[in-house]
Amino acid sequence: MKRKMEPVDVVIVGLGAGGGPAAMVLSQAGYKVVGFDKGPWLRPAEHYSGDELKYQNRSYLWPDVDLMPRTVRSDDQSVAEIFNFSPVPSNVGGGTSHMAGWTPRPRESDFIFHSLHGDLAGANLADWPIRYEHLEPYLTKVEWTYGISGLAGADKGAAFRSKDYPSEPLPPTRFGKKFYEGASALGINAFPLPMSHLTEGNALGRPAVNRSSFWNQYGDPTETRSSVTTTFIPLALATGNFEVRADSFVRHVKVDRQGRATGVVYVDNDGVEIEQDARVVILALGAIESARLMLLSKSARFPDGLANDSGVVGKNATFHEYLFAVGLFDNERDEPLNGWTGNYQSGGSMHFYETDESRGHIGGGIIATTQTGQPINMILPGRPTWGQAMKDADRSYFSHAMKIGFILQDMPQETNRVDLDPTVKDAWGLPVARITNRPHANDLAMSRWQIDKNMEILQAAGATRTIPVYLERFTGNACHQQGTVRMGIDPEKSVLNEWGQAHGVDNLFVLDGAGFPTALGVNPTLTIMANSWRCSDYIAQTHLRGRADRLELPNTGEVRRQEPK
Amino acid sequence: MISKADWEEVPGTIDSDSDEKLFFSVHEWDTIDAAASRIIPTDADPGAHEAGVIVFIDRYLSGIEFNFATAAGGGFLQMAGKDAVAARARNANMQRLYRGGVKELDRIAGELGQQSFKSASADVQDQVLEQLSGSPKPAPISLDSREVFHSRLQGNTDDGMPFFPTLCLHVRQGFYADPVYGGNKGQVGWRVIGFPGPKCLRDTMDGTYSTAEYFVQEYDWSELIPGFKASGG
Ligand SMILES: Cc1cc2nc3c(=O)[nH]c(=O)nc-3n(C[C@H](O)[C@H](O)[C@H](O)COP(=O)(O)OP(=O)(O)OC[C@H]3O[C@@H](n4cnc5c(N)ncnc54)[C@H](O)[C@@H]3O)c2cc1C
Numbered sequence: 001m002k003r004k005m006e007p008v009d010v011v012i013v014g015l016g017a018g019g020g021p022a023a024m025v026l027s028q029a030g031y032k033v034v035g036f037d038k039g040p041w042l043r044p045a046e047h048y049s050g051d052e053l054k055y056q057n058r059s060y061l062w063p064d065v066d067l068m069p070r071t072v073r074s075d076d077q078s079v080a081e082i083f084n085f086s087p088v089p090s091n092v093g094g095g096t097s098h099m100a101g102w103t104p105r106p107r108e109s110d111f112i113f114h115s116l117h118g119d120l121a122g123a124n125l126a127d128w129p130i131r132y133e134h135l136e137p138y139l140t141k142v143e144w145t146y147g148i149s150g151l152a153g154a155d156k157g158a159a160f161r162s163k164d165y166p167s168e169p170l171p172p173t174r175f176g177k178k179f180y181e182g183a184s185a186l187g188i189n190a191f192p193l194p195m196s197h198l199t200e201g202n203a204l205g206r207p208a209v210n211r212s213s214f215w216n217q218y219g220d221p222t223e224t225r226s227s228v229t230t231t232f233i234p235l236a237l238a239t240g241n242f243e244v245r246a247d248s249f250v251r252h253v254k255v256d257r258q259g260r261a262t263g264v265v266y267v268d269n270d271g272v273e274i275e276q277d278a279r280v281v282i283l284a285l286g287a288i289e290s291a292r293l294m295l296l297s298k299s300a301r302f303p304d305g306l307a308n309d310s311g312v313v314g315k316n317a318t319f320h321e322y323l324f325a326v327g328l329f330d331n332e333r334d335e336p337l338n339g340w341t342g343n344y345q346s347g348g349s350m351h352f353y354e355t356d357e358s359r360g361h362i363g364g365g366i367i368a369t370t371q372t373g374q375p376i377n378m379i380l381p382g383r384p385t386w387g388q389a390m391k392d393a394d395r396s397y398f399s400h401a402m403k404i405g406f407i408l409q410d411m412p413q414e415t416n417r418v419d420l421d422p423t424v425k426d427a428w429g430l431p432v433a434r435i436t437n438r439p440h441a442n443d444l445a446m447s448r449w450q451i452d453k454n455m456e457i458l459q460a461a462g463a464t465r466t467i468p469v470y471l472e473r474f475t476g477n478a479c480h481q482q483g484t485v486r487m488g489i490d491p492e493k494s495v496l497n498e499w500g501q502a503h504g505v506d507n508l509f510v511l512d513g514a515g516f517p518t519a520l521g522v523n524p525t526l527t528i529m530a531n532s533w534r535c536s537d538y539i540a541q542t543h544l545r546g547r548a549d550r551l552e553l554p555n556t557g558e559v560r561r562q563e564p565k
Numbered sequence: 566m567i568s569k570a571d572w573e574e575v576p577g578t579i580d581s582d583s584d585e586k587l588f589f590s591v592h593e594w595d596t597i598d599a600a601a602s603r604i605i606p607t608d609a610d611p612g613a614h615e616a617g618v619i620v621f622i623d624r625y626l627s628g629i630e631f632n633f634a635t636a637a638g639g640g641f642l643q644m645a646g647k648d649a650v651a652a653r654a655r656n657a658n659m660q661r662l663y664r665g666g667v668k669e670l671d672r673i674a675g676e677l678g679q680q681s682f683k684s685a686s687a688d689v690q691d692q693v694l695e696q697l698s699g700s701p702k703p704a705p706i707s708l709d710s711r712e713v714f715h716s717r718l719q720g721n722t723d724d725g726m727p728f729f730p731t732l733c734l735h736v737r738q739g740f741y742a743d744p745v746y747g748g749n750k751g752q753v754g755w756r757v758i759g760f761p762g763p764k765c766l767r768d769t770m771d772g773t774y775s776t777a778e779y780f781v782q783e784y785d786w787s788e789l790i791p792g793f794k795a796s797g798g
Contacts, residue, residue, distance in 0.1 A: 040569040047570070049636040050769030053742040057734075060633055062720045066651040084718060091569075151786060154793050171780040172789065180789040191790055209772030211780075212763070217719060221636065221770040247568050269566045269646070323716055328708070340760065341779040347789075375741035375760050377721050381714040384703030386604040386694065386733050391612070391757070393706050398758040427647050465708045472715035479719075 002265070003274045008032040009544065011264055011278040013250045013293070016094020017525045018284030018512030020228030020236075021142070021533040027241035029540035034243050034276060035236075036266055039091035041246035044230065048221040050214030052374045061089040061098050061219060067427040070288070071434045074473060080421060080434045086319055086476025088286055092246050093229035095286070095479060096525070100216035100344035101196035101225065102407075103148050103526040104366060105139050107159045108132045109354055113518040116355065117362050123411040123440055124316050126517040129489050129498035130531075130551060132159055138530035145235070146529060147198045147206060147226040154191035155350055165194065167202035175337040175402035176346025179369035182461030183349060193348040193368050196226040196525075216344040216371065248274075249428050252297050253281055253508070259301035261508045267428060280507045280539060284532065287317065287481035287514035291418045292433040294485065294510075307502035312486055312495050314419050316412035318519035319437070320365075320480035321471055323447050324405040325454040326372070326381060327463030328397055334462065336399040339372030345405075346370075352450060353521050361445040365409040365521045367454060372401050379403060381467050402463075404454040407478060408447050408471060409521040411440040418484050437474045447471040480524050485514035498551045499543075500535040506543070511535055567645040572633075576640035579624050579631065579747035581617030587627035588660065592683075593667045594619060597732070599683045600670060603690050604736040610757045613736050621739030621748030626663055629656055634745045638766030655724070659731075666728035673697060698729045 009031035012019045019035055027033045042048070054060045068090065071080035088095040109116060111128040119125065140163045142148070150165035152158075169192035172180065183190035197220075198208045210224035223230050236242035247269035254262045254275070263277035283290045291314040295305040305313050329337060348368030355362045372379045380397055384390040421434035448470055455466040488494025491503035496515050502508040511532040513524045520527060542549050567573075586594055601613035601622070613619075624631040629652040633642040644652055670682040673693045679685040682693055691702055723731050739748030741755065743766055749755065755762045761776075768774035787793050 042570050047636050049766045054633050057721050064651050067647050154790050173780055177781050184791050211775040211777045212769045213776040321716055338779045341776045376738050382712055387702050389703045389705045394758050469714045475718050477716055477718050
């Protein structure tokens with residue numbers, strides 16, 4: 001017989017960017033909350049340090065591909081192969097424990113992609129069931145609770161904000177300064193991108209002592225980085241209403257005969273299967289795993305997976321491939337750029353964010369100059385692989401290269417999806433997520449145009465050679481996951497409503513990036529946290545009090561297109 | 566089962582000068598040391614041999630005891646649970662890959678009329694590596710090249726690669742990883758390329774190690790961002 005735990009008000013599956021704010025909001029509202037994570041609860045001050053081999057090569061935080069494999073194929077005719085697609089750490093804190101931390105706000109246009117562009121052939125564009133103005137107060141709350149550094153007013157096309165940032169940006173790195181020079185020469189509006197770390201003298205009073213430059217892919221042993229484990233989770237625990245159950249793999253969401261969620265079944269670290277009942281079930285496993293758990297949770301009422309009457313669960317997945325251009329500088333003539341310094345990015349731009357059809361594509365993404373990295377893994381595409389040439393390349397370019405990255409805003413397609421692999425199983429014996437993905441023509445065009453533009457900026461900054469890294473196929477290397485459990489107004493075309501609440505299963509919510517109907521042009525995590533907070537307010541103030549409410553949408557035609565001035 | 570959060574810390578460090586062999590035979594040790602010396606050769610600056618790369622690789626192959634240093638660097642984490650099971654299986658594959666790789670190096674050297682790989686001249690060793698890799702010895706980076714590349718994952722694991730690229734990756738790791746793992750002796754690798762890394766891992770945990778001096782010290786946002794006016798104070 002299965003063990004059963006005392007029922008609680010709310011169960012949260014996944015304690016990353018989506019789960020963290022939900023835990024805080026609901027426990028602060030007085031509800032009993034249990035949060036599950038399949039990974040361990042690492043303690044930053046004890047477990048993290050600047051060990052390149054451990055973090056970048058030996059996967060101390062990256063998911064183990066043999067325990068948690070995924071499979072990938074480009075179309076329905078191919079057999080999917082095992083590949084660590086869009087890996088995000090499995091531990092309390094999820095991706096926030098080692099992410100680079102670009103946390104820019106989205107813009108108005110992100111929410112009305114279909115109104116702006118209509119039907120794009122081969123894609124499945126949609127408007128969001130919310131607008132920027134619904135999210136704005138929550139973006140501010142996250143910036144001030146989680147802790148974001150930024151410079152208000154520096155992005156000339158930014159949408160309205162109700163409050164300044166709690167912390168100033170870091171000084172630019174030397175490669176950051178070069179980026180500003182290249183951008184100004186071309187009339188491009190560059191600015192210090194908002195980052196999820198704090199600097200000295202921040203309004204939150206948190207320490208900001210980490211300038212080790214071991215940042216993207218590393219855990220931070222200090223509180224300089226903003227992560228779920230050093231912000232939302234301690235705040236939730238302080239209420240006395242929240243319990244973390246780490247090393248607990250949730251394998252199934254239970255429903256009753258009417259199809260309401262009754263709780264979850266999980267496997268603890270000793271392999272014991274346990275049931276946890278709750279009044280509300282929140283999924284925040286990351287968009288790939290949230291879709292997978294729904295597809296795994298079949299029942300008489302939902303034979304095709306939980307809340308999947310529409311058949312949309314898993315579809316329209318978007319992944320934001322990370323592309324870039326590298327510039328090589330002359331190590332005799334030019335000052336060192338020290339591409340290994342800084343907290344990953346050091347200046348970016350949203351100048352090319354809004355659609356300009358003369359470029360040959362719609363949409364646009366964010367760019368930023370980013371570290372080329374530490375010695376073992378320094379990014380230098382085409383580096384000689386051995387011999388004198390390799391040693392010379394390392395000596396010449398370790399401190400004389402820079403790169404400008406780009407987050408590709410990929411178009412949602414129904415055929416780009418997550419489903420269950422028919423043969424491959426994970427270490428818990430369950431079918432793994434299979435990703436079917438092929439770039440849309442717009443994705444290929446957008447990425448080529450932008451990477452060529454990034455090379456122009458590098459040339460304007462004085463690079464002697466520029467090296468493009470274009471899109472060929474998606475690898476999930478940005479570790480951004482969106483769209484698999486769409487929000488929308490129409491229950492036949494979407495899975496969730498505007499509160500992240502499943503159509504037809506009123507006590508099931510999905511609060512990670514899975515709900516995003518279209519990929520943002522910016523990195524998603526700030527928006528994931530703000531949206532989770534917004535929906536959790538609804539759960540606490542309306543749903544759990546036995547009420548329901550619908551959100552009114554403003555007239556979509558009125559939204560102004562933002563252009564940098 | 567012990568959670569990853571509670572893996573035991575086993576104190577002790579690896580001596581880069583040691584010639585004690587935990588995995589390799591004497592012949593395998595000498596062969597891989599010779600190959601590593603062609604991958605990062607010694608010139609006016611030290612190379613793989615001086616950095617103790619062979620000790621680094623031997624310890625890594627010997628089991629899973631040296632996979633992860635403790636955060637502060639005074640010892641190693643004893644892996645447990647599912648992670649340990651997966652790591653052990655990979656380690657067994659890696660051992661087979663190296664055992665086979667050494668035989669392959671000697672076989673190709675034999676075809677070129679040599680007694681063994683390790684006894685061949687540097688030039689002949691390079692020829693063996695060319696044959697093994699299936700391509701000519703890499704040429705210096707060209708500033709005129711128009712080559713294009715495609716995106717790949719962040720993080721560089723050694724999963725599922727053939728022997729030669731695996732060896733090249735491990736040699737880089739042994740040359741540049743924190744010295745706690747047995748290579749990069751006295752931080753020589755870092756000195757060769759001018760990386761002022763931390764004295765020890767502990768220094769990266771509390772702000773003792775800082776790269777603040779490499780950030781731009783004097784700057785003004787309104788100069789870097791034309792048209793931007795700082796608001797207020
Ligand atoms: C190296 C790196 C750099 C990044 N940089 C940025 C950046 O600069 N800006 C940005 O916006 N984003 C960045 N990201 C992406 C960011 O990490 C994600 O967008 C974010 O973490 C997603 O939040 P989430 O809540 O959806 O999922 P996650 O943060 O992944 O959290 C999901 C949690 O659910 C747990 N889980 C999964 N399945 C189960 C199960 N069955 N049972 C129990 N628990 C489960 C996982 O262990 C995990 O902890 C980066 C990611 C990586 C890996």
